[in-house]
Amino acid sequence: MFKKALLRLLNAAQIPLDVDSNFEPNQLSQFRISVSEAAAMAGAPPVIIWEREVESLLHYKELIPRLEEALGKFSSRDSAEVIQPVRSTVPLQKHNGFLGLMPTYMENDGVLSTKLVCFYNRGAGSTLPSVSATVLLLDPESGHMKAVMDGEAITNMRTAGASAISAKLLMRHGAEVLAILGTGQQALSHYKAFTEMLSFKEVRVWNHRREGAEKFRRSVGGPVTVCGSVEEAVRGADVIVTVTRSIEPVLCGRWVKPGAHVAAVGACRPDWRELDDSLMKEAVVYADSREGAMAESGDVILSGVEVFAELGDVINGIKPAYREKTTVFKSLGMGVEDAVAANLVYEQWKAKAYKL
Ligand SMILES: NC(=O)C1=CN([C@@H]2O[C@H](COP(=O)(O)OP(=O)(O)OC[C@H]3O[C@@H](n4cnc5c(N)ncnc54)[C@H](O)[C@@H]3O)[C@@H](O)[C@H]2O)C=CC1
């Protein structure tokens, strides 16, 4: 078993080495090298892990604790924990989109990665995805690229995971009704994360095209109420997730129950909105990254509100979680979330490939 695994490892790393037939597991230690060091020494190509495999390797139960830890590390602003600049974006004017570059280094954890993400303000008739991404995972010592991964599954799951953490920390105790606005990729991952990690008595969905909401209901299989208007979906809801491609407010403060928690995921450009001013001004606003929100969130910038705290500040016990007040978690997405998710995928991939 061990020899087979080692041969696969050497093969993956393209290391031309004959392994003695009497080779014993404890002899590996004499090499004193790790899989990625062996691969780097051999100039091996990165492993490629595409969408289906990422999905099969990543699970919320393992991902969410890592995200929570990473959000706390980010907010500690300790450069040995996380170096993650605000995303730099290149406009793709002809295609109504942006390329976002999201490098992250976690020195203490030995994790170095960057995500390349293209996101678009697609017209109604387009069948192309709104978000397309790739994550590169590198060895920080050698610079060797260890893995190239599909970034869509990672983006969907880590974003939903961060929103689920926001709800866990900020929704009122005894929350029963979840409303999801938008029924695309993020809606699916949020539905999964929220129903797996939290418990709700009712899930409502709304989409600007009703057939999209009906399709969503059929594909998730669980009990979901399709609503004909945003107001109908959110009235009385304890937790509201906004995951639309809208660039104008879809959620109005006057419909939101006082004390509700809103995880606002769309509208990630300085001139795009999902929430109206009345909601932004009424709520205590939390963000994944304060700098990110001030640079990229139209809901924050154009409403003129202050970000009260980062989610990591709450995790670190530096800022309170106002569960009884109306709260908004403005999610922009962070490289550190991609880094821990990609590292987890790589660990799981190695364990599976080499039966470690
Ligand atoms: N905060 C973060 O970390 C991330 C944010 N996003 C953002 O989240 C949003 C959703 O992303 P995906 O689910 O991947 O997109 P998607 O295209 O799969 O789904 C978008 C949903 O919005 C609906 N929609 C389209 N135009 C609309 C409009 N004018 N008004 C209301 N609804 C409309 C669509 O019918 C669909 O249900 C996008 O704005 C995306 O940029 C995506 C990834 C990460």
Ligand SMILES: O=C(O)C1=NCCCC1
């Ligand atoms: O963090 C990400 O990934 C994204 N954030 C906002 C827009 C789409 C992708």
